Amino acid sequence: MLLSATLSEQTGGSVTPVLSVENLTTSFRVNGEWKSVVRNMNFSIAPRETVAIVGESGSGKSVTSLSIMRLLPKASSKIEGKITLGGKELLSLPEEQMRRVRGNDVSMIFQEPMTSLNPIFPIGKQIAEALTVHQDISAADAKAEVIRLLEKVRIPNAKGRFDEYPHQFSGGMRQRVMIAMALASKPKLLIADEPTTALDVTIQGQILDLIKVLQEEEGMSVLFITHDMGVVAEIADRTIVMFRGEQVETGATDDIFHRGQHPYTRALLSAVPKLGSMKGFDLPQRFPIIDVKTGEAKPVEAAVDTVDKSLTPILDVKDLTTRFDIRSGLLGRKSGAVHAVEKVNFQLFAGETLSLVGESGCGKSTTGRSVTRLIEPTSGEVTLDGYNVMSLDRPTLRTMRRSVQMVFQDPFASLNPRMSVGSAVMEPFIEHNLGSRRDARDKAADLLTKVGLSPDMMGRYPHEFSGGQRQRIAIARALMLDPKVIVADEAVSALDVSIKAQVCNLLLDLQQSLNLAYLFISHDMAVVERVSHRVAVMYLGEIVEIGPRVAVFDNPHHPYTKKLMAAVPVPDPSRRNIKRNLATDEIKSPVRPADYVPPVRQYREVSPGHLVQVA
Known part of the structure; x- marks a missing residue:
């Protein structure tokens, strides 16, 4: 009844849906018992319609799509209910006929294309x-x-x-x-499972535009799965909100965004970083955090300016250049080089966040690794907390690294799965001989408390924590040596929106209490706008625009900066039919011939501290 009523309201009459799902329940066998992870899903998709399923990791979005495609392992999964695609009842089809349905009547795009090709x-x-x-x-x-x-x-x-x-x-x-x-x-139906999550913002914009155009040309329906509410607003006619395996709210996208009823819907929407939301604020601002049970916003403290630019910068980078040689031929002669970072200049002060932004391959991460000498720079000067980084020998370099720590994008990859989190957090303190094991344990317990975890979790292992909790553990470990600078390399990019908001707030809290300086590396412009004091835009290894966050975001000058900002999805359903018409060219290659001499770059100051590269 609910299903037919929803479709009738949406289409204004009796239209046969391309896909209808009734009382879908999917269970997995765990320790000999069936545990349901998706319960009583009901929805339909009309011809040429786009329906989005939105929710955080673990909510059951992908399991729903895999159930429709019948791609779950038979031995350990059980799918119940009714799934009808173009008049065919899929759950009762023999496997041979189902194989013909896949790719013919329904196709699927996955999040990571490299694992699918x-x-x-x-x-x-x-x-x-x-x-x-x-x-x-x-x-x-x-x-x-x-x-x-x-x-x-x-x-x-x-x-x-x-x-x-x-x-x-x-x-x-x-x-x-x-x-x-x-x-x-x-196909009559295209299922897109997080197809833009791992992509840079400009590439994401191109893919969203492409799906809209192809839908118009091919007349197909789309089931779009994501946790990004900005993407939902731009592409979906109707939206289904999932929470802990259940469908908690369904409706027209405009209604969901402007008149969402369920507390979790409001929580998701409030946590979405919105480009332009920082107008009128000079300092970074914490994200509002919504209590999922009540839907009410928790009070957010105002930011406090801890940056004192009258002092010596904690990090001073001059003409930093990092290149990787390319060798070819029988004798392995140098035939060219990857110009990953080319004459980069910036300063970072205590208590300040400088964000490096740009697409993959622009040199952001290489810059972060070069200033810590995790990658050996080719030339330039780097001064960090009084150390001339480029001239340090191994023992002194080890001492210097107490002043600077890194937090990486994937905390699971940077935590030893065989080591308890307590041991992992204590390890830097013990390795640098800063005190006894008791001192290390006391400090680790204190830091875990600071990052919002409990000291009694120290005996657990990384796989027993969620992604957001693992990132908190990685931050606690980075703080064990009392660093003055933290290089956060895409530290929140892989997190769900509400977890991202929590981790960003944690970073701002720690900055305020410990006077930390952050080199914040990201391609998420909306997050960068929220957490930054200054912003540097990188393209092909060079900084093309740098300045105070307010100046760069309110008055961007370089064409590449404007392109990055134009590509950011905006959580506003009124933009659903807008196409950005972004160029589909790939980012140019930083590979240069062996005899290449880079041009000398000139910058003009368009406002105090706001520099733009002259073309």
Whole structure:
């Protein structure tokens, strides 16, 4: 009843849905017992309609999509309810018929295209296989159709790239290849499972535009799965909010955003960083945190300015250059170099956050690793807390690193799975001989409390924590040596929106109480706007614009800065039909010939401290 009423309201009459899901319940066998992870899902998708399922990790979004595709392991999963696609009841279909439905009537795009593409086959051959499996088509006709599909998804020089391999494509272009493969058999329904989460903001904008255009051209329906409310606002006609395996709210996207009833819906919306929300604020501001049970906002303390620029900068970088040699030929002679970082200059003061922003490959992370000498720079000067970093020998470098610590994007990869979190947090203190094990344990317990965890968690292991908790553990470990600078390399990029808000607030709290300086590396412009004092925009290894956050965001001058900002999804459903028309060119290569001499760059000051590279 609920299902037919929803569809009737949406379409204004009786329209046969492309997909209808009734009382979908999916369970997994755990320790011999069935545990339901998705319960009583009911929704439908009309022709040409886009429905978004939104929720945080663990809410059941992806399990719902895999249940529709029947891609869950038979031995350990159980799918109940009714799923109808184009008049076919999917749960009762024999596997052979279901295999024909996949790719023919319904296709799926996954979050990480590199794990979905076979690295040993050219992309043209992989897309052609999707055609030949489902259609009676010759090899020549299949190739012609593949080239047409590659052109349709806006891959430049499609004919020339037919025989290239996945590793020769950027992340955004690999995702385009996956979309081309999904469209090969003209499916009635496209399921997109977090297809833009791992992408840079400009590439994400291009993919969203592309899905809108292809939907208009092909007339297909889309089930879009994400935790990004900004993406939902721009692409979805209707939205389903999931929380702990259940559908807690469903409705038109405009209603969900402006008249959301469930506390969790309001919590998700309040945690979304919005570009432009910092107008009128000179200092970084904490994110509002909503109590999921009540939907009420918790009070947020005002920021306090702890930056004193009359003092010597804690980090001073001059003409930092990092290049990686490319060798070829039988003798391995140098044939070129990757100019990863090229004559970068900036200063960082105690209590200040300087954000480095730009797309993947622009040199942000290499800059962060170069100032700590985790990567050896080619040339330049780096002064950190009084140390001339470039001239340090191994023992002194080890001492210097007590002043600067790194927090990486993936805390699970940076924590030893065999080591309890207590041991992991204590380890730097013990390795640097700063006190006894009792001192280390006391300090670790104090820091875990500071980052919002309990000291009695010290005996647990990394796999027993959520992603947000693991990131808090990584921050506690970084603080064990009382550093003055923390390099946060995409430290919140992989987190759900509400967890991201909590971790950003934690970083601001720690900065205020410990007077920490942050080199904050990110491609998320909305988060950068919220947490930064100053911003440096990087492109092809160079800083093209740098200045106070207010100046850069309110008055961007460089074309690349404007492009980054134009690509940010805005959580406003009124923008759903807007297309950004972003260029589909890949970021240019930083590879240069061995004899290349970089041009001398000039900068003009457009306002106090706001410098822009002159073209």
